[in-house]
Amino acid sequence: MNTAETTGYPEGELSPQQEGAIVALLSDPGLTGAAKAAGVGKATLWRWMQKPAFQEAYRRARREAVEWARARLQQASGEAVEALRDVMNDQDAPHASRVSAAKTVLDLAMRATSEEEIEKRLAALEARAMRKGA
Numbered sequence: 001m002n003t004a005e006t007t008g009y010p011e012g013e014l015s016p017q018q019e020g021a022i023v024a025l026l027s028d029p030g031l032t033g034a035a036k037a038a039g040v041g042k043a044t045l046w047r048w049m050q051k052p053a054f055q056e057a058y059r060r061a062r063r064e065a066v067e068w069a070r071a072r073l074q075q076a077s078g079e080a081v082e083a084l085r086d087v088m089n090d091q092d093a094p095h096a097s098r099v100s101a102a103k104t105v106l107d108l109a110m111r112a113t114s115e116e117e118i119e120k121r122l123a124a125l126e127a128r129a130m131r132k133g134a
Helices: 003-006 015-029 033-038 042-049 052-089 095-133
Strands: none
Touching: 015 033, 015 042, 015 052, 033 042, 033 095, 042 052
16 A cells, blocks of 8 residues: 555655644654644654654754754844944943953854865865866
């Protein structure tokens, strides 16, 4: 018996209820809470989680959630830098706050510079490997 015969959905496709369960799992990774939120039994959700198609869809949903969060962090980074600069330059702020803000700015600047250098070196190594392999 194939998947389409047992679920009504082609191999690799999830039912709307299974998709709802994935959304519930993103909000509450606990089996009990997610099953309740999805309107299914805990055993049913557990069984779905054993299926490769469900596992892949859940992994994909988690990756997308992380990508969305990363994009939001990048959007807010300009404001964060301005806030750090404001504290760092505020003559009335406590010295500990000013030092902490300055240290954070320096740490992040150094990390960004280091990451840029690593990316540059990696690109050069990849280009060299492509030339040798071509």
